[in-house]
Amino acid sequence: MSALEAKLELEKAIAAGSPPPAEAPRKLLVGSIQQFPEVFQPRGPAGYASNAHVRDLAKAPKGGHALDAITVFWVGSDWAVIDGHHRLQAYGAAGWRDEVPVKVFSGSLDEAMGYAGRLNSGVKMLMSNPEKKALAWRLSTCTKLSKARIVRDSGMSDGFMAGMFRTRTKLLKEKGMSLTDIAGLSWHEAQKRAAGSTTEADTIDRDAWLEEKAQVMANNILKALGKQGQQKHEVLARALEIYDSRLPDSLREFWNDERGEVEFIAEPSDPNSEF
Incomplete structure (x- = not known):
């Protein structure tokens, strides 16, 4: 439903x-x-x-x-x-x-x-x-x-x-x-x-796919670390940097893109519209 x-x-x-x-x-x-x-x-x-x-x-x-x-x-x-x-x-x-x-x-x-x-x-x-x-x-x-x-x-x-x-x-x-x-x-x-794109490949919900995969990874991290990662952010941050030195820049780029500032369909807004 x-x-x-x-x-x-x-x-x-x-x-x-x-x-x-x-x-x-x-x-x-x-x-x-x-x-x-x-x-x-x-x-x-x-x-x-x-x-x-x-x-x-x-x-x-x-x-x-x-x-x-x-x-x-x-x-x-x-x-x-x-x-x-x-x-x-x-x-x-x-x-x-x-x-x-x-x-x-x-x-x-x-x-x-x-x-x-x-x-x-x-x-x-x-x-x-x-x-x-x-x-x-x-x-x-x-x-x-x-x-x-x-x-x-x-x-x-x-x-x-x-x-x-x-x-x-x-x-x-x-x-x-x-x-x-x-x-x-x-x-x-x-x-x-x-x-105007309705092909099966185009209608895959990327956000849902990303969330599903990220949830699995987050579950694995939580199972492995317990509360340590939540309580020791500096240690976790450094561990992630050691794991992949490119990760900090990737995280910054991802979080900046995910702030919701982008307008997806670029059309002029109607000044008389309630929207």
């Missing part, structure tokens, strides 16, 4: 459901908190690093201590997590039976999706640049949030988002695609379609 399809189903449930309770809860049972990862979880499938993060978080509830409050949103009949998926998993891993602290987000479904993205693109377990691009594409195809709001919520630049919105408009108006079809594309596929 695509993010847009999952969101539309959730919209129906909210419309058919009841208003949220008059008094916002401060605590909820773990089992009563619903999850809709296709809508509210901006990250991809959990890898080793993500699972390791859950295991670290689970140490606190195993010791009888609650974690930071989980942010929840009313979806018609239940509360759903919009920020705190790893914490919720950690409570489950710890066998936590008591209520957990929560805080309520009040706003529209679109705003809740943007808010979930903003919290995850900040200072927590940092999102990769491909994850941020995927989040920005999801928000631009599945919500009616403004470009400025998506810039804030995804962490991408204003210039990048201008290019993304032009790509979406081009697919809608020039390529005749429906919004549902567009929402089913990855960002890389959308760029290729907008540029």
